[in-house]
Amino acid sequence: MAQTKSASLILLLMLCIGKTACLSGSMRGWLTTGDQRNLLRQLSTIHASTGGGRGVHINIDRTRRYQTMEGFGAALTSSAAYVIHNSPEYDEIVNELFSPYAGIGISYIRLPMGASDIQAEAPYTYADTAWDFNLDHFSIDKDRHFIIPVIKKALRVNPSLKIMGTPWTAPAWMKTSNRLQGGQLKRDANINDAYAKYFLKFIQEYQREGINITAVTVQNEPLNGNDQYPTMEMSWQQESEFVKHHLGPVFRSNNIKTKILLYDHNWDNTDYANNILDDHDTSQYVSGVAWHCYGGDKNAPLQVHNRHPNVDMYFSECSGGTWASDFSGNLMWNAETLFIAQPRAWTKTVLLWNLALDENHGPHVQTNGGCKTCRGALTVQSRGGYTKEVEFYLIGHLSKFVKPGAVRIDSNTGQNINTVAFQNSDGSVAVLVQNSDSNSKDVTVQVDNDNSRSYIYNMPGHAIATFLL
Structure with a gap:
């Protein structure tokens, strides 16, 4: 039984390191704001919700891969x-x-x-x-x-x-x-x-x-x-x-x-x-x-x-x-x-x-x-x-x-929300998001257009955040 569990864990890890599997049901974030009230401050964990989300949609596409960092x-x-x-x-x-x-x-x-x-x-x-x-x-x-x-x-x-x-x-x-x-x-x-x-x-x-x-x-x-x-x-x-x-x-x-x-x-x-x-x-x-x-x-x-x-x-x-x-x-x-x-x-x-x-x-x-x-x-x-x-x-x-060996992957940008995304060799995804507007904006982060897991965050104005999924 222990061997079966170990084999399953190895298979799961191999899938996670691949391009299409194994994101957790939550998203962590770190925030810096222009007013210096937040300086690479870790945010409370953002849990996934179902549905289409709201605000500016940021879709991260792991199948579209670019350079290795x-x-x-x-x-x-x-x-x-x-x-x-x-x-x-x-x-x-x-x-x-x-x-x-x-x-x-x-x-x-x-x-x-x-x-x-x-x-x-x-x-x-x-x-x-x-x-x-x-x-x-x-x-x-x-x-x-x-x-x-x-x-x-x-x-x-x-x-x-x-x-x-x-x-x-x-x-x-x-x-x-x-x-x-x-x-x-x-x-x-x-x-x-x-x-x-x-x-x-x-x-x-x-x-x-x-x-x-x-x-x-x-x-x-x-x-x-x-x-x-x-x-x-x-x-x-x-x-x-x-x-x-x-x-x-x-x-x-x-x-x-x-x-x-x-x-x-x-x-x-x-x-x-x-x-x-x-x-x-x-x-x-x-x-x-x-x-x-x-x-x-x-x-x-x-x-x-x-x-x-x-x-x-x-x-x-x-x-x-x-x-x-x-x-x-x-x-x-x-x-x-x-x-x-x-x-x-x-x-x-x-x-x-x-x-x-x-x-x-x-x-x-x-x-x-x-x-x-x-x-x-x-x-x-x-x-x-x-x-x-x-x-x-x-x-x-x-x-x-974003660890050495991470691959830049596709993410959309617009409406004063700028992004760049990467997939690390362990399968985790990191996305840097900038709100260049002076007003806060709701952003919804999704991976591979998965509407069943939307991560919603109200992004302060003149701020950047790194989200890790």
């Missing part, structure tokens, strides 16, 4: 790592950010490869010794000050954490400007070979620390030549040639499984990625395209996906700051434009800029330019204590409930 999070810049590592609440902050149980379970971070525009120490790369073509002096020692310790601690609470590495610049001696700021990668085969080896050694040295790099982007903001902080311009032609003749072959010959992502810049230029991907000799090495929010149409990833459906899309950067201080306005814009619209445009990640910064939006090295008004997901006070910003709650509404 990889994760949600933000960037661990030098400054972010510094404030986390040096906080009296170090362990607590790591748990708040990365623990799937005690915190919001951030599942993906972006890591500058050396210097960026938000820097707690003097800008550096891993190969600052000039004309070292063999990279004999390559070193990640400066990352060991606080970046690597924070990553290791995060991995202890969330071993499945994924990491995207991104260079803001090549070493100065490889560039036309001969400095970390501005300029381009020199058009010299030996330089390009050395720079490809730079990526290889970065991945290998981090592996020796027990840290796997999931993906790298070829260049952060390759159309940004700002000479006040580390940058490097790279035309689509140059990026294509670098991947085709140097980076891709080096990864392949060394059996590197780290994904290569293109572009890593704003929505306002789809030609950059399309032009590269049109060349099969380059695209054979490319896994995806990364996007930023600072210009253009939020549907740009969808446009590139439609032209190159076998190439994955990633959303990799957007920052809040003092220029946008209204909690409700930030909640609404980010929910609609990033956390809902980007997965609906086929991105596999939604990553914001800094995980954490101090009360002065830093710390900043005085000699380094860059954003002095950006906001982290956490504000960590120099003398202890921290504040959860609107970005923390936005990330949490997906990272806590």
